[in-house]
Amino acid sequence: MYPTKPHSASSQRTPPIGSRKQFRCPGEVNTASTLRLSTLHPLRRRGTSPVPSPREDPPLFTTVSHPPTQTGALLLSLSYLLVHFLIPRMRNGANANMDSTENGGTFRSGIRAPRVHTSTTTTMAPSAYLQEITNSDQNARPHPSGILPSKRTYNGAVPDRDAKRKTLAERAGEPLAKSQLPAATPSVSRMTGIGIKPTSIASLASTHQPPTTTSSRPPTTIPGTSRHASTNSFSRTMGAGSRPPISGRAPSSMGFNPSTTRTTRSRPATAMSGRSAEEDGGPVDQKKSWDVDGRLHEFETQFKEMKEAFDTTLTDRKALEEAIQFAKNRSSDLEREQQRLVDQTTQLQAQINSLQNDNLSMQQEKQTLILQFEGERQKHKYELQDKSREHQHEVEEIKRGFKAEVEQMKWEHQQALEAMERKYRTEMKEQQAQNSKELQELRAKLGSEQEDMNLAVLRKDREIQELRSFMEGLKLDLDREQTVKGNLQKKMAEMSTTNITLEDRLRGLNAKIEFLESDSKQQSDSFAHMEARLQDALRVAEEAREKLIKEETERRVLFNKYQELKGNIRVMCRVRPVLGSSEGNPAQIGFPDEKTSAQIDVTQEEKNSMGMVSRKVVPFEFDRVFAPAVHNEEIFGEISQLVQSALDGYNVCIFCYGQTGSGKTYTMSSPDGMIPRATHMIYETITKLKEKSWTYTMEGSFVEVYNEELHDLLTPGRESDGKKRLEIRHDDSRKQTTVLNCKTVALDSPDKVEMMLKQAQNNRSVAATKANERSSRSHSVFILKLVGENSATNERCEGTLNLVDLAGSERLKHSQAEGERMRETQNINKSLACLGDVIEALGRGSGHVPYRNSKLTHLLQYSLSGNSKTLMFVMVSPLEAHLKETITSLRFATKVHNTHIGTAKSTKKLVKDRATDF
Ligand SMILES: Nc1ncnc2c1ncn2[C@@H]1O[C@H](COP(=O)(O)OP(=O)(O)OP(=O)(O)O)[C@@H](O)[C@H]1O
Numbered sequence: 001m002y003p004t005k006p007h008s009a010s011s012q013r014t015p016p017i018g019s020r021k022q023f024r025c026p027g028e029v030n031t032a033s034t035l036r037l038s039t040l041h042p043l044r045r046r047g048t049s050p051v052p053s054p055r056e057d058p059p060l061f062t063t064v065s066h067p068p069t070q071t072g073a074l075l076l077s078l079s080y081l082l083v084h085f086l087i088p089r090m091r092n093g094a095n096a097n098m099d100s101t102e103n104g105g106t107f108r109s110g111i112r113a114p115r116v117h118t119s120t121t122t123t124m125a126p127s128a129y130l131q132e133i134t135n136s137d138q139n140a141r142p143h144p145s146g147i148l149p150s151k152r153t154y155n156g157a158v159p160d161r162d163a164k165r166k167t168l169a170e171r172a173g174e175p176l177a178k179s180q181l182p183a184a185t186p187s188v189s190r191m192t193g194i195g196i197k198p199t200s201i202a203s204l205a206s207t208h209q210p211p212t213t214t215s216s217r218p219p220t221t222i223p224g225t226s227r228h229a230s231t232n233s234f235s236r237t238m239g240a241g242s243r244p245p246i247s248g249r250a251p252s253s254m255g256f257n258p259s260t261t262r263t264t265r266s267r268p269a270t271a272m273s274g275r276s277a278e279e280d281g282g283p284v285d286q287k288k289s290w291d292v293d294g295r296l297h298e299f300e301t302q303f304k305e306m307k308e309a310f311d312t313t314l315t316d317r318k319a320l321e322e323a324i325q326f327a328k329n330r331s332s333d334l335e336r337e338q339q340r341l342v343d344q345t346t347q348l349q350a351q352i353n354s355l356q357n358d359n360l361s362m363q364q365e366k367q368t369l370i371l372q373f374e375g376e377r378q379k380h381k382y383e384l385q386d387k388s389r390e391h392q393h394e395v396e397e398i399k400r401g402f403k404a405e406v407e408q409m410k411w412e413h414q415q416a417l418e419a420m421e422r423k424y425r426t427e428m429k430e431q432q433a434q435n436s437k438e439l440q441e442l443r444a445k446l447g448s449e450q451e452d453m454n455l456a457v458l459r460k461d462r463e464i465q466e467l468r469s470f471m472e473g474l475k476l477d478l479d480r481e482q483t484v485k486g487n488l489q490k491k492m493a494e495m496s497t498t499n500i501t502l503e504d505r506l507r508g509l510n511a512k513i514e515f516l517e518s519d520s521k522q523q524s525d526s527f528a529h530m531e532a533r534l535q536d537a538l539r540v541a542e543e544a545r546e547k548l549i550k551e552e553t554e555r556r557v558l559f560n561k562y563q564e565l566k567g568n569i570r571v572m573c574r575v576r577p578v579l580g581s582s583e584g585n586p587a588q589i590g591f592p593d594e595k596t597s598a599q600i601d602v603t604q605e606e607k608n609s610m611g612m613v614s615r616k617v618v619p620f621e622f623d624r625v626f627a628p629a630v631h632n633e634e635i636f637g638e639i640s641q642l643v644q645s646a647l648d649g650y651n652v653c654i655f656c657y658g659q660t661g662s663g664k665t666y667t668m669s670s671p672d673g674m675i676p677r678a679t680h681m682i683y684e685t686i687t688k689l690k691e692k693s694w695t696y697t698m699e700g701s702f703v704e705v706y707n708e709e710l711h712d713l714l715t716p717g718r719e720s721d722g723k724k725r726l727e728i729r730h731d732d733s734r735k736q737t738t739v740l741n742c743k744t745v746a747l748d749s750p751d752k753v754e755m756m757l758k759q760a761q762n763n764r765s766v767a768a769t770k771a772n773e774r775s776s777r778s779h780s781v782f783i784l785k786l787v788g789e790n791s792a793t794n795e796r797c798e799g800t801l802n803l804v805d806l807a808g809s810e811r812l813k814h815s816q817a818e819g820e821r822m823r824e825t826q827n828i829n830k831s832l833a834c835l836g837d838v839i840e841a842l843g844r845g846s847g848h849v850p851y852r853n854s855k856l857t858h859l860l861q862y863s864l865s866g867n868s869k870t871l872m873f874v875m876v877s878p879l880e881a882h883l884k885e886t887i888t889s890l891r892f893a894t895k896v897h898n899t900h901i902g903t904a905k906s907t908k909k910l911v912k913d914r915a916t917d918f
Contacts, residue, residue, distance in 0.1 A: 649797030
């Protein structure tokens with residue numbers, strides 16, 4: 001910013017020469033301020049070019065303001081110059097002997113000629129420049145009126161540095177170049193218009209130099225420029241831009257800025273300018289130049305023009321004054337603001353000083369504290385080091401002590417541990433012995449408890465069985481009671497019918513009585529007769545009923561006696577038909593006795609040692625032989641008597657024996673096989689026996705013997721899946737066999753038998769062999785228990801029908817079985833052999849019968865013993881390929897057939913007796 005000093009009286013003092021602060025007119029701002037304020041000028045703010053056009057307002061720095069009174073003073077000064085200086089000079093000019101020295105030359109009048117600078121002398125030093133100004137100023141005459149300000153107060157309105165660096169000659173010479181002049185400036189145009197050459201006073205001054213002088217005196221300036229060097233004092237003072245305007249002189253007061261004047265306004269031609277023309281024109285023109293009046297007239301004309309220009313300048317000046325005023329106001333505002341800021345800065349500075357003082361004191365205090373702290377720290381450091389050494393020593397001591405203690409404790413603990421280990425080992429051994437002893441006792445106790453439990457279980461099972469039997473008895477009693485009740489109801493119905501009949505008859509009799517009243521005696525005799533006849537009829541009916549029951553009993557006795565006479569073990573043979581030519585050649589089997597159908601002849605081929613093949617017919621005789629054409633119906637006709645025996649309370653066992661594929665299953669379990677037919681027959685018989693006061697319950701179970709193990713065919717899964725193991729229990733008193741954990745199904749309808757057979761067939765173990773893909777490798781036993789009671793006679797019978805489908809009896813070699821299959825075959829053969837042994841033992845009447853040698857014989861113990869009825873079907877394959885096996889089977893059957901097993905006994909008892917059993 002610019003100096004903030006407010007205006008004061010000192011600021012108006014005359015600045016030293018050469019100072020940038022030039023003088024200022026009274027009441028005006030200094031030059032610097034003027035320059036600064038120039039930036040606030042509206043034109044400047046609008047970005048107007050710094051080089052004004054001739055029509056534009058003059059630059060601000062040329063507008064050093066003057067009061068109006070000074071304007072008049074300027075005019076007077078100019079007039080004064082004209083009257084007292086120029087005109088007399090011009091009048092005396094003819095004789096004037098001008099000293100046209102190049103530098104520092106003066107006129108004879110004593111006025112020093114201005115220095116002329118060429119373009120090559122632009123390196124003038126500032127001191128020389130100032131000296132030149134001073135010299136010029138010294139050459140200037142003091143204004144007589146004293147109005148003009150002192151040269152020291154002149155503000156040179158230095159436009160810029162470049163301008164200042166230029167010499168006066170340069171500044172005077174620059175506008176002289178025609179090419180640099182504006183095309184048409186107001187001044188030029190005006191001067192042109194009035195006939196004045198548009199040349200500067202400096203040029204006039206330069207051209208005014210006498211030729212003789214230039215020729216007589218050696219040039220001191222640079223060649224080529226001396227011609228233009230002005231030696232005319234007028235050109236120095238009035239020449240446009242020839243020198244910096246002197247403060248307070250007309251150029252500045254008139255608003256002529258040296259720099260702008262050079263470029264914008266040419267100084268009007270003066271009387272001196274005519275010299276050039278005169279010189280150019282020759283002697284005539286020189287003579288004319290002494291025409292004072294003419295020159296005066298020209299001066300006047302020029303004066304007028306200058307006055308006009310001056311007026312114009314005044315107008316511009318007013319506008320500039322307004323701008324200056326505005327700038328002044330703005331400056332004063334800024335100064336006030338500056339003052340405020342200065343005050344604020346002062347306050348802040350005071351605060352800063354105060355804070356700095358505080359900071360200083362605190363710094364000092366801090367230094368003091370730091371010193372104290374350092375002292376204390378050192379002191380504590382030494383103390384700490386001492387303490388540390390002491391503690392280290394103590395710690396070492398304690399460590400040593402602890403180490404010794406730890407060693408001691410370790411040793412003691414080791415001793416204690418060893419002692420404890422010994423002690424605990426002894427105790428453990430004792431405890432182990434005691435535990436093992438207790439374990440043994442517990443095991444023994446557990447074994448005995450388990451045995452007791454088993455016995456208890458058996459007892460419970462038996463009780464359950466007995467309770468079940470008792471319940472069945474009760475049920476039978478209930479059924480019997482219901483039957484009796486039904487009979488009674490029937491009797492009551494009959495009685496009511498009889499009563500009705502009797503009532504009818506009574507009514508008839510009453511009618512007859514009424515009819516016979518006339519013949520009373522005859523009628524009463526007739527009535528008595530009829531009554532007697534009725535009683536006779538009733539008695540006869542009762543006698544007939546008793547006779548029927550007696551006859552049924554006798555029939556049973558006779559039937560079973562007949563069965564006994566036929567033998568308790570019977571053997572029948574059945575030959576199945578050939579199923580197709582693909583099966584192979586049929587064997588030669590004959591049935592010679594068609595009447596009795598008890599013989600079968602098998603033709604066997606044999607090779608002798610000579611290799612001759614001979615045919616041999618082997619006859620076999622059995623209770624009955626069924627040819628291939630015989631159906632199951634006819635076969636069942638033969639066994640139905642045994643089924644009846646079961647209903648009568650006998651244990652009946654029917655076997656199917658034979659090789660694989662011989663037709664065992666077909667005979668036993670096919671849809672029209674023995675099992676379905678037997679059950680159907682039983683149902684029919686039971687229904688019929690109801691008329692004879694017999695009621696039956698029938699329940700069945702189906703088991704198989706596979707690899708000498710018993711399996712329930714009505715319960716799926718295996719023992720490994722949680723299936724309970726089956727156990728065979730024999731009741732010797734009742735001659736009954738019970739299979740524990742075996743499912744028993746009450747067969748109260750024929751459909752249940754079919755379902756049971758299907759289920760058993762699915763569960764049956766079937767394995768493939770090379771002999772037959774669906775060969776049965778197990779013995780299946782269908783157990784049918786029949787319990788019948790007669791409500792009329794109080795009889796009770798309990799029989800069992802066992803229908804056994806034996807496994808294939810083929811030989812091991814022929815089956816070519818391996819591994820598991822071989823084991824199966826061995827078990828099958830073993831069980832079949834066992835069966836033969838049992839039968840043989842029974843036939844021999846041996847005291848010991850090896851029932852327990854196989855599961856099968858053990859299961860069928862009471863069905864094979866002396867008080868049972870046994871039928872064995874030996875099944876024969878019709879194929880030649882199976883001939884050997886056929887003969888083996890027939891031989892085994894013959895062996896069985898020749899065995900006589902005791903006499904069968906029924907289990908029939910009176911219900912009363914049975915009741916006493918429990
Ligand atoms: N009397 C018959 N009439 C018609 N076909 C029969 C007769 N007997 C058996 N078959 C047929 O012979 C084949 C073998 O019979 P089956 O399966 O009953 O023999 P198997 O002795 O039971 O054999 P496995 O010991 O393998 O059980 C079956 O296809 C069966 O239908």
